[in-house]
Amino acid sequence: MIEADYVTTDPDVLAAYSSDKAGFVRAGRPVALARPRETADVVRVLEYAHEHRIPVVPQGARTGMSGGATAVDGAILLSLERMDRIVDINEVDHTATVQPGVVNAVLSKAVAEKGLFYPPDPGSWESSTIGGNVATNAGGLCCVKYGVTSDFVRHLEVVLADGRVLRTGRRTAKGVAGYDLVRLITGSEGTLGVVTEVTVALRPAAEKPLTALAFFRTSAAACRAVTAYLGTGRRPSVLEFMDKATVDAVSAYRDLGFPDDVGAVLIAQSDRGPAAPDDLEAFAAAARECEAMEVFVASDQAEADLLIEARRLVGVALERLGDQLVDDVCVPRSRLAELIEGIAEIGREHNVAVPCCGHAGDGNLHPTVVFDAGDPESVRRGQAAFDAIMALGLRLGGTITGEHGVGTLKRAWLETELGEVGLSVHQAVKRAFDPHGIMNPGKVIHGKPC
Secondary structure: OOOOOOEEOOHHHHHHOOOOOOOOOOOOOOOEEEOOOOHHHHHHHHHHHHHHOOOEEEEOOOOOOOOOOOOOOOOEEEEOOOOOOEEEEEOOOOEEEEOOOOEHHHHHHHHHOOOEEOOOOOOOOOOOEHHHHHHHOOOOOOHHHHOOHHHOEEEEEEEOOOOOEEEEEOOOOOOOOOOOHHHHHOOOOOOOOEEEEEEEEOEEOOOOOEEEEEEEOOHHHHHHHHHHHHOOOOOOOEEEEEEHHHHHHHHHHOOOOOOOOOOEEEEEEEOOHHHHHHHHHHHHHHHHHOOOOEEEEOOOHHHHHHHHHHHHOHHHHHHHHOEEEEOOEEOOHHHHHHHHHHHHHHHHHHOOEOOEEEEHHHOEEEEEEEEOOOOHHHHHHHHHHHHHHHHHHHHOOOEOOOOOOOOOOOHHHHHHHHHHHHHHHHHHHHHHHOOOOOEOOOOOOOOOOO
């Protein structure tokens, strides 16, 4: 094994780094953990792994929900957490260049001090890293207006499986020379190489958003309001959905003053400055037309922060319900009501709780299957419900993941979504980048190290 101060084989440390947050994913037994500080260190690890045909599992903050950063047997875990420097913030070109271990919130705050804005904001933004966001093509609450991580990645430095360093993309605002390898690598979950530097596009700082919240008696009514509001041509910066079970869990965790008989909640924001009040008035009108129980528009920033906090508390609130399998289905917005109603029916059919929340504005929901990991029958029912939700999303013309990635959790379902030809193309790309199959083997698509 490599002898370096950034490599350890301590069993307790290896165990601590062996898993991400995915349920139903078994962690393998790694042989070492490398925590490099520079690209040269990563090159050394990959050259050694390539020579000895050792699997390598790249890791960020391990906040992922699909098993992409989970250890496989005999692997070197390659944590990028120590590569956490902001290399440059360019106020003229509106770009930032960072190492992969920079935490999303840290970058966001740093560029805000320069009057700039980095929009992608996954729910784990205070702990997840830019490298991890690139690996899964993460989204967030602002996706409905601004898009996902890949919409902002300009240039990547990537260490390939054999240790060669690929620099791809460009730092210019435009450029179409050659294949778009940046987009290919973004979302590849460490199966094609290790990202060691990222240049992202920034925007001028947005106006402080105005926030509104609407209470509904049913999820169906909330979905109709989503359709009605977006049908006006408005583009909110946030449009989030929470069903009754989610609202109840958040209210039990922290009293936000929500009524007891709420069946669903929509939270909308607009950051269009002088136009924001009109945007939220349109939201309120659409909500009332769809029989909202009540619509509340925040009168100041403190109230706005409180309303959006209700959505950001979902993860920690749901953790109190039991073991979880967090899903990530995205469907066309026109099929949102069918998805929510179908998820509720699946929960009843399999006798499991499935609280549901997510990004209503872009059709990306996060049903959370709650089960008891100590009860084999509960585990079986939870897995069956998860699979049924995957199948439902595909039947509705959707995709098995909008932002969490495939990892190992959804690998079989990816093959269903891609089809035979699509799968063969993916496998050919994988072989071209990683002919010996050492990069995060078994993730995304089937494959074993050679």
